[in-house]
Amino acid sequence: MTTHFPAPRIVRNVRLGTSADAEATAVDLHLDDGVITGIHPAARASDGAPGGAEDTVDGRCLLALPGLVNTHAHIDKSWWGLPWQSYGGEGGTEGRIRHERARRDELGIPSLGITQRVLTELVRHGTTAIRTHVDVDPGLGLRGIEVVREAVADYGDALTVEVVAFPQDGVLRRPGVLEMLADAARAGADHLGGLDPATIDRDPVGQIDAVLALAAEHGVGVDIHLHDPAELGAFQIELIVDRTEALPLVELDAAGVRRGFGTDGIRDRGARTAPVACSASRGSTPAHPASCATTTCAASSTSPREPRRRSPNCPRAASSSAPGPISCCSTRRMRWMPWCALPRATR
Structure with a gap:
């Protein structure tokens, strides 16, 4: 309600x-x-x-x-408010993904209560606009997106939230994920996500081509997690730029779709970590995360x-x-x- x-x-x-x-x-x-x-x-x-x-x-x-505008949140799966637990998984992105998958059912992730608790804290501390990545994979389907939408509805017009359908466990290496991303776009997701096309899917060209093709087909944005370092990360950013330029831009212009490319910040002062990349945004707002919310x-x-x-x-x-x-x-x-x-x- x-x-x-x-x-x-x-x-x-x-x-x-x-x-x-x-x-x-x-x-x-x-x-x-x-x-x-x-x-x-x-x-x-x-x-x-x-x-x-x-x-x-x-x-x-x-x-x-x-x-405050939170340009990168995961309100479907935060451990905020749960009892303290020491991390017991393996190191690295892959190890953290496996550890989270192994424990999410035990922790009740995703659930309405967890998402409501995260939203309460964000709003209480000044956040009024959020872009949140929400997990989509064969074990969850679109359940996380449904939970987030139900929790956000309690705030009415007081909170602006954009949803990114986030295939954290891979796009190409998990059968059925591309179809789930298409279903998420049809169900109203604002953006389609991805994760480390080179090190997770081992196919940077394949993942980037597939995600951007779906985004162009459904008129939604793209917001990709990119942790790959140095030249490998820069190469994938160049791939995203190249693929965006190859989209049918005349048709996008006619449809009123604005295009932009940006990052949500480089986390390593030595520039060893590549930033998140975004392109092709639906509607009248540029695709840079920081400019996508009121x-x-x-x-x-x-x-x-x-x-x-x-x-x-x-x-x-x-x-x-x-x-x-x-x-x-x-x-x-x-x-x-x-x-x-x-x-x-x-x-």
Whole structure:
């Protein structure tokens, strides 16, 4: 069942982080049907304000900042919240895949409870947009995607989530996976994934050609995990670029499909690890993970610069027991996005 978060008419007493002066000045945000329509100097409490208590939120001089965009999550299978367990599998990517497959049924992965717990923590700490890879393999089918969609539905419009159908155990070496990826695309997955075409499938050309062909056929994006190092990783990035350029771009343009290529960061300072690669994205949004989700604003109790000047409406710093940030808007339509936060004292 979807939870509906009513939008307030006024969010009072917040500070904007657009400049040092704005950060020191409290303002009120006025909204109409969830859309921010005005930013005004903060009214004093004694002056009163239009609207009743039920449609006004007190920002308590917190700082309004963009919400977090998690460009690479696995919300279907996190161990977050489970009892501590030492890793008992073999080293390397292959060893971790085998260890996870051996234990996921015992740990209840995937399950609605695990995914709900992960989403609660992400949202509680400021995340309002997520791209999540969700496992697809012969042992699971599309069950993980179904669980994620059910959990995400509880947040309604307050959370933006893109799903990548992720064949972690290989694409070509596991019979039936390509068909499952096609089924996932037909069922509404936003992107198709892959994993280390050279070291997992031992066929970089075959995996990349197959995944990109499916993406082009179904009009979805591609988001591939690529851990292969150095020249091997760079070679596979070049393959993805070449295959993307070979797609029928005229047809994609006519269909309104935007194309882009990007990474979610190189994790090794020595550039020994190749980054994740993305190409061919559906809809009006580029395929780079960081640009595929609506950016939202959140009010935070901490400022990036200290000490700060205080507005007359903000005579003292927020208490450490104050509730967490309040998500307030998006850069695209300035939509109100309510924040699901616990008091900081309980964290």
